[in-house]
Amino acid sequence: MPPLAVFLKHGLGIEFLISLLLTLVGWLPGVIYAFYVNSK
Incomplete structure (x- = not known):
């Protein structure tokens, strides 16, 4: 689930x-x- 990955890294x-x-x-x-966002 993409939003979960973004949440865990960026809150x-x-x-x-x-x-x-x-x-x-x-x-x-x-x-x-x-x-894209998590590769930053």
């Missing part, structure tokens, strides 16, 4: 909310965004 914040919204729109955009 509650704008990155988590964006990941959650993208995952709700479609699973693949959420996964791509989670990989």
